[in-house]
Amino acid sequence: MYTVGSYLAARLSQIGLKHHFAVAGDYTLVLLDQLLTNKDMKQIYCSNELNCGFSAEGYARAHGAAAAIVTFSVGALSAFDAIGGAYAENLPVLLVSGAPNSNDLATEHLLHHTLGTHDFTYQLEMAKKITCAAVTISSAVNAPEKIDYAIRTALCERKPAYIEIACNIASAPCAAPGPISAVISEEPSDSETLKAAVAAAAEFLRGKKKPVLLIGSKLRAAGAEKEAIELANSLGCAVAVMAAAKSFFPENHPQFVGIYWGKISTPGAQAVVDGSDSVVCIGTLFNDYSTVGWTAEPNGPGVLTADQKRVRMDGHDFSRIHLRHFLSALSGKVEKRDATMIEYSRVRCEPPVEIAAKPGAKLTRAEWLRQIRPLVTADTTVFAETGDSWFNGMALDLPGGARFEIEMQWGHIGWSVPASFGYAIGAPDRRVIALIGDGAFQLTAQEVAQMIRQKLPVIIFLMNNHGYTIEVEIHDGPYNNVKNWDYAGLIKVFNAEDGRGRGFRANNGGELAEAIKVALANHDGPTLIECVIDRDDCTADLIAWGHLVAKANGRPPEPQ
Ligand SMILES: Cc1ncc(C[n+]2csc(CCOP(=O)(O)OP(=O)(O)O)c2C)c(N)n1
Numbered sequence: 225m226y227t228v229g230s231y232l233a234a235r236l237s238q239i240g241l242k243h244h245f246a247v248a249g250d251y252t253l254v255l256l257d258q259l260l261t262n263k264d265m266k267q268i269y270c271s272n273e274l275n276c277g278f279s280a281e282g283y284a285r286a287h288g289a290a291a292a293i294v295t296f297s298v299g300a301l302s303a304f305d306a307i308g309g310a311y312a313e314n315l316p317v318l319l320v321s322g323a324p325n326s327n328d329l330a331t332e333h334l335l336h337h338t339l340g341t342h343d344f345t346y347q348l349e350m351a352k353k354i355t356c357a358a359v360t361i362s363s364a365v366n367a368p369e370k371i372d373y374a375i376r377t378a379l380c381e382r383k384p385a386y387i388e389i390a391c392n393i394a395s396a397p398c399a400a401p402g403p404i405s406a407v408i409s410e411e412p413s414d415s416e417t418l419k420a421a422v423a424a425a426a427e428f429l430r431g432k433k434k435p436v437l438l439i440g441s442k443l444r445a446a447g448a449e450k451e452a453i454e455l456a457n458s459l460g461c462a463v464a465v466m467a468a469a470k471s472f473f474p475e476n477h478p479q480f481v482g483i484y485w486g487k488i489s490t491p492g493a494q495a496v497v498d499g500s501d502s503v504v505c506i507g508t509l510f511n512d513y514s515t516v517g518w519t520a521e522p523n524g525p526g527v528l529t530a531d532q533k534r535v536r537m538d539g540h541d542f543s544r545i546h547l548r549h550f551l552s553a554l555s556g557k558v559e560k561r562d563a564t565m566i567e568y569s570r571v572r573c574e575p576p577v578e579i580a581a582k583p584g585a586k587l588t589r590a591e592w593l594r595q596i597r598p599l600v601t602a603d604t605t606v607f608a609e610t611g612d613s614w615f616n617g618m619a620l621d622l623p624g625g626a627r628f629e630i631e632m633q634w635g636h637i638g639w640s641v642p643a644s645f646g647y648a649i650g651a652p653d654r655r656v657i658a659l660i661g662d663g664a665f666q667l668t669a670q671e672v673a674q675m676i677r678q679k680l681p682v683i684i685f686l687m688n689n690h691g692y693t694i695e696v697e698i699h700d701g702p703y704n705n706v707k708n709w710d711y712a713g714l715i716k717v718f719n720a721e722d723g724r725g726r727g728f729r730a731n732n733g734g735e736l737a738e739a740i741k742v743a744l745a746n747h748d749g750p751t752l753i754e755c756v757i758d759r760d761d762c763t764a765d766l767i768a769w770g771h772l773v774a775k776a777n778g779r780p781p782e783p784q
């Protein structure tokens with residue numbers, strides 16, 4: 225016997241979810257009970273719905289998809305911010321919201337957790353803008369079809385979907401789920417279009433001397449990481465990666481030339497990309513930040529763009545083909561073209577030698593970076609928060625297997641605390657390290673308590689530079705100052721009587737080294753290391769990038 229809630233649970237479990245995230249509310253309590261009847265999935269609780277959404281977003285990064293269950297309006301509207309993030313970052317997160325009793329929908333009743341009007345549709349209407357599928361279930365009869373449609377569309381589009389379930393319908397009897405293949409099987413590439421696109425791309429490359437591959441963040445969403453390596457191997461050319469796609473192409477691959485990010489690229493990478501006569505952009509996303517205020521955007525007839533389901537180049541535009549099919553087929557049609565690797569070997573520079581600071585000397589960002597480098601091993605995932613952590617993160621070399629997570633399109637400060645929590649739930653065998661600024665941490669700090677509750681050994685490096693330094697570099701004012709907290713002391717508060725989190729404040733390199741040792745040995749909870757540095761001790765990349773972005777932001781209105 226299935227109910228609407230247990231049907232949903234079965235489908236979530238069938239698509240591979242071992243957990244779902246939740247904040248309780250009276251419109252969801254019965255639904256949560258129903259989800260709990262599925263013994264293949266655990267319910268993980270969050271401190272608030274924004275964090276619940278971001279926890280699911282992080283879980284989807286580790287696990288391919290995720291679900292967050294929240295109550296009507298007071299919960300869902302908070303979660304919407306994170307769902308917008310999942311949309312921007314191409315992550316299939318299912319937001320499930322409890323809703324008023326179906327008998328109330330057509331009445332003149334006023335209900336709690338609503339606007340105090342008779343309109344109960346506003347939440348669904350809002351959800352439609354930030355998801356690829358939004359359904360409302362107020363009768364059990366059509367629930368299977370609606371649930372399957374929402375999940376299938378989210379998985380296929382790699383975008384979030386929204387399912388609203390009236391609170392009295394969650395336990396209503398419902399049909400049994402059919403084979404899961406109806407939900408997870410994807411539309412094939414159109415074979416004729418695929419052939420034509422591959423032929424056109426092979427021709428495009430044949431006429432060029434210096435091809436280069438540029439990898440973007442949508443590569444993972446397309447599930448085409450392996451196929452990008454295949455094409456790189458066939459071409460033998462240089463491969464640069466955009467910041468938002470760091471780790472999506474292995475940094476220990478012999479053709480990896482670094483991060484392409486305009487003026488602040490890895491030394492040598494910009495010269496190779498800008499000097500190429502054929503940039504193959506794979507899953508790239510160019511916005512004001514990634515182009516450094518529109519100063520670095522490959523375009524023109526020398527650019528071929530291969531996206532999740534579309535391939536474009538001068539004179540051609542093909543759709544309904546999967547990126548991985550395209551890349552794989554193209555690999556078999558190209559010859560070795562290593563001119564950009566030869567060029568790179570000429571322009572590349574050796575990284576500067578980093579010298580250890582005296583253990584008692586005041587902590588600097590450079591010393592901190594030097595000390596954390598060895599922590600990044602094959603089984604590590606680094607989370608880099610919006611702020612100078614982005615630029616510090618870029619400076620970390622990733623050994624094979626290491627992963628890097630960044631939320632560059634949405635850029636919500638505070639994302640990395642709940643997202644690393646959700647990721648650690650989804651990937652318990654990985655070492656999760658989060659780099660986060662003091663300002664960002666203050667938005668979502670509560671989720672450290674959930675890391676403690678779940679005994680997750682996440683290591684948080686909290687860079688306390690006493691302000692919104694990234695904003696200082698874009699445009700300064702009194703609004704960039706942050707009230708200081710006793711960040712390390714927070715862990716004691718969150719531990720209460722049973723937690724095993726550890727909190728440290730490092731004012732110098734010696735204290736940092738000691739704290740790192742304890743963090744590596746603490747397997748029963750998170751370790752937060754507050755690294756106290758000067759307010760203006762930031763990366764040169766942040767300054768260079770900030771000035772160009774500020775210039776782009778500050779363009780005067782064009783005359784009409
Ligand atoms: C939710 C949200 N609010 C505001 C911003 C604007 N913002 C971007 S970065 C930033 C400051 C980050 O400061 P901090 O975390 O201390 O990092 P730092 O640059 O100092 O390393 C702010 C306020 C944002 N990105 N997201």
Ligand SMILES: [Mg+2]
Pocket residue numbers: 661662663687688689690691692693
């Ligand atoms: Mg700061």
